[in-house]
Amino acid sequence: MDDVEVIITPTPEQTGTVGADAVEALFAAKPDAVLGIATGSSPVGIYDELGRRVTAGRVSLAGGSAFMLDEYVGLPAEHPERYRNVVERDFVAKVDLPTDRVHGPDGQAGDLAAACASYEAAMAAAGGVDLQILGVGSDGHIAFNEPGSSLASRTRIKTLTSQTRRDNARFFGDDVDAVPRHCLTQGIGTIMAARQLVLVATGRHKAEAVHQLVEGPISAMWPATILQMHPHATVVVDEAAASRLALASYYKETYAAKPEWQGL
Numbered sequence: 003m004d005d006v007e008v009i010i011t012p013t014p015e016q017t018g019t020v021g022a023d024a025v026e027a028l029f030a031a032k033p034d035a036v037l038g039i040a041t042g043s044s045p046v047g048i049y050d051e052l053g054r055r056v057t058a059g060r061v062s063l064a065g066g067s068a069f070m071l072d073e074y075v076g077l078p079a080e081h082p083e084r085y086r087n088v089v090e091r092d093f094v095a096k097v098d099l100p101t102d103r104v105h106g107p108d109g110q111a112g113d114l115a116a117a118c119a120s121y122e123a124a125m126a127a128a129g130g131v132d133l134q135i136l137g138v139g140s141d142g143h144i145a146f147n148e149p150g151s152s153l154a155s156r157t158r159i160k161t162l163t164s165q166t167r168r169d170n171a172r173f174f175g176d177d178v179d180a181v182p183r184h185c186l187t188q189g190i191g192t193i194m195a196a197r198q199l200v201l202v203a204t205g206r207h208k209a210e211a212v213h214q215l216v217e218g219p220i221s222a223m224w225p226a227t228i229l230q231m232h233p234h235a236t237v238v239v240d241e242a243a244a245s246r247l248a249l250a251s252y253y254k255e256t257y258a259a260k261p262e263w264q265g266l
């Protein structure tokens with residue numbers, strides 16, 4: 003595929019359909035696929051649609067496994083916003099992928115550096131991620147790789163920016179002080195090692211990040227711009243998130259004329 007493929011959907015809901023199509027195609031070709039899963043509101047439409055398709059018997063993830071992108075440091079095991087628990091609610095509960103085959107970095111480990119290294123080793127032992135689902139932060143971060151992150155980074159501890167902590171305060175009763183300061187996150191190099199990337203963004207607050215990601219210069223200041231270097235990356239956005247794209251009409255024409263054989 004080489005070029006970042008941009009798919010602009012008329013409604014935010016349709017981003018979920020397109021994302022689910024990509025996951026369905028993967029599991030049809032490879033029933034034991036390794037799926038990379040993201041938290042946040044953006045991928046929820048994909049998980050909902052996958053849930054409907056699993057219930058309808060159209061796709062099964064039962065033979066697969068999953069790796070999470072990131073995790074807060076220090077949240078207690080039962081905390082509802084611990085990403086492992088979010089993934090349980092938003093994804094695992096809806097599909098047929100066994101919960102014991104969902105892996106995440108251990109944000110409660112005594113030795114956080116060792117937890118990051120063993121997470122990288124677990125991903126490698128599983129054969130690497132086949133398809134990574136991604137969201138994007140309003141500042142262009144992917145996973146928790148904040149602006150300034152090394153474009154070659156691997157799983158490590160990061161300090162969250164105040165922008166991200168403010169963005170995520172809505173999950174913590176609007177109390178920014180309740181949002182952890184640190185996280186463990188797959189690095190940008192880790193994410194780039196996945197064989198396929200599908201990034202979803204909806205809403206006007208993502209428009210600048212989407213513009214930079216697709217059309218800006220590759221820069222650590224907008225970490226998502228690294229997707230321009232990935233051989234198989236698809237960016238699925240609604241009209242609002244696409245509103246700052248200079249070449250929006252071209253992407254629409256390209257998608258409308260997309261050859262059937264190309265797939266996603």
Ligand SMILES: N[C@@H]1[C@@H](O)[C@H](O)[C@@H](COP(=O)(O)O)O[C@@H]1O
Nearest residue numbers: 040042043044137138139145146
């Ligand atoms: N670590 C997550 C990211 O993986 C996610 O992409 C981002 C955007 O979240 P949302 O999709 O809710 O806008 O939020 C968090 O910071």
